[in-house]
Amino acid sequence: MLRKYACILIPSAVSPHSWNLIMDATQAERLYDDVHQERFALDPRLQEQITPP
Helix, strand or coil, rough: CCCCCCEEEEECHHHHHHHHEEEEECCCCCCCCCCCCCCCCCCHCCCCCCCCC
C-alpha cells in the first residue's frame, strides 16, 4: 500500500481519539506539517486493579 499511498491511517482499536499513521517519510516529505497533541491518558484496562482487603 505504501507504494501507492504515501500515508495510511488506521483507526485505533484502543482509543476513539487516536489513529495509527503509517508513512514512507521519503514519499510523504511535503504532505504533512501540522501536529496535534492531546494529553496522554493510559487505558484503564492496562492499569493494575487493586482490590480492598
